[in-house]
Amino acid sequence: MRRPEPWYRASKSAWFVQFGSQQVRLAKGPKDETEKEAFEAYFKLMAHRPEGLPSADNLFTALLCDLFLEHSQKHHEPCTYTLYKHFLQPFCKDHGRLPAKDIKPFHVTRWLDQHPTWKASRRHAALAVKRVFTWADKQGLLAPSPLRSLEVEPNNRRTRVLTADERAEILGATRDEEFREFITAMIDTGCRPGEVSKVTAAQVNLDLGVWIFEKHKTAKKTGKPRVIYLTAAMVELSRKLIAKYPEGPLFRGPRGAKPFTKNGVRCRFRRLREKLPHLKHFVAYNYRATFATNALENGVGIAQVAELLGHADTTMVSKHYSMLSERVQHLREMATKAAAG
Numbered sequence: 001m002r003r004p005e006p007w008y009r010a011s012k013s014a015w016f017v018q019f020g021s022q023q024v025r026l027a028k029g030p031k032d033e034t035e036k037e038a039f040e041a042y043f044k045l046m047a048h049r050p051e052g053l054p055s056a057d058n059l060f061t062a063l064l065c066d067l068f069l070e071h072s073q074k075h076h077e078p079c080t081y082t083l084y085k086h087f088l089q090p091f092c093k094d095h096g097r098l099p100a101k102d103i104k105p106f107h108v109t110r111w112l113d114q115h116p117t118w119k120a121s122r123r124h125a126a127l128a129v130k131r132v133f134t135w136a137d138k139q140g141l142l143a144p145s146p147l148r149s150l151e152v153e154p155n156n157r158r159t160r161v162l163t164a165d166e167r168a169e170i171l172g173a174t175r176d177e178e179f180r181e182f183i184t185a186m187i188d189t190g191c192r193p194g195e196v197s198k199v200t201a202a203q204v205n206l207d208l209g210v211w212i213f214e215k216h217k218t219a220k221k222t223g224k225p226r227v228i229y230l231t232a233a234m235v236e237l238s239r240k241l242i243a244k245y246p247e248g249p250l251f252r253g254p255r256g257a258k259p260f261t262k263n264g265v266r267c268r269f270r271r272l273r274e275k276l277p278h279l280k281h282f283v284a285y286n287y288r289a290t291f292a293t294n295a296l297e298n299g300v301g302i303a304q305v306a307e308l309l310g311h312a313d314t315t316m317v318s319k320h321y322s323m324l325s326e327r328v329q330h331l332r333e334m335a336t337k338a339a340a341g
Contacts, residue, residue: 006042017042061103062096068132087128100142105150126152160286161293173275176254188231190291190309193284197260199250201242209235226310
């Protein structure tokens with residue numbers, strides 16, 4: 001079946017597309033000024049007409065991304081959908097009119113090179129684009145994926161492990177009690193910043209001393225709820241916050257109206273780095289790495305550390321969070337014990 005394509009009708013100063021016997025107006029106005037708008041409307045229209053989907057030979061990249069985003073909005077967390085959309089929109093601006101089957105790793109690499117200020121974002125952008133084509137392959141829309149050979153840069157290892165003195169210094173430089181409580185939660189639990197931001201009274205079991213998330217980042221991999229185990233101090237902090245906020249997130253800003261958002265936490269740590277320039281490069285996730293490293297150094301088994309962090313196995317702990325190589329003295333003592341006898 002021939003693919004319906006937009007065209008411009010000068011007599012009506014508008015863009016149209018033909019679907020069977022129906023002509024659909026996509027945009028009205030001067031041809032050059034409305035061309036982009038017309039094609040965006042066309043892609044959205046195609047995405048909501050599954051019976052009119054073109055074959056793999058004629059499937060536009062922009063249409064494919066629209067279909068993927070529609071899937072993501074229904075099946076992923078809102079923040080995940082937003083991240084995909086953030087990167088896929090500029091990619092489609094450059095390559096949306098290319099047939100998806102003609103997209104090559106070269107297109108992605110060149111697009112990434114156009115954004116030299118991207119650092120960690122470069123990896124996220126490449127993963128987002130590659131994910132679209134992997135999904136299309138699994139859905140039978142485009143097989144095999146033309147980006148299966150695209151190499152994605154490895155994730156930067158979170159190498160900064162904070163000492164006890166540094167952690168105390170950061171807490172001391174934090175002016176409001178609310179954010180000190182947020183930081184304390186990361187220090188004592190090793191959980192992700194996003195988990196601290198989202199926890200509500202309904203997810204706290206004070207009798208067991210745990211936070212329980214039914215929906216969480218690694219639910220598909222682990223196949224079980226995310227359980228965060230609390231110290232005695234964290235149980236009491238949770239009890240205090242539940243009394244204060246029986247509904248909604250427990251950890252909120254100084255005025256109590258809004259929870260700490262991802263961007264809000266990032267800005268807070270940026271300001272802390274400005275106050276403490278000798279501790280440059282530390283971010284919220286460093287507390288998670290510090291928790292894991294200290295646990296291993298204190299004799300907690302690697303399987304137990306993986307469980308505390310909410311991982312399905314010990315791979316992530318070994319690869320990203322275990323930084324005992326930085327604790328030379330500790331490893332020398334372990335070597336002495338190993339050599340004894």
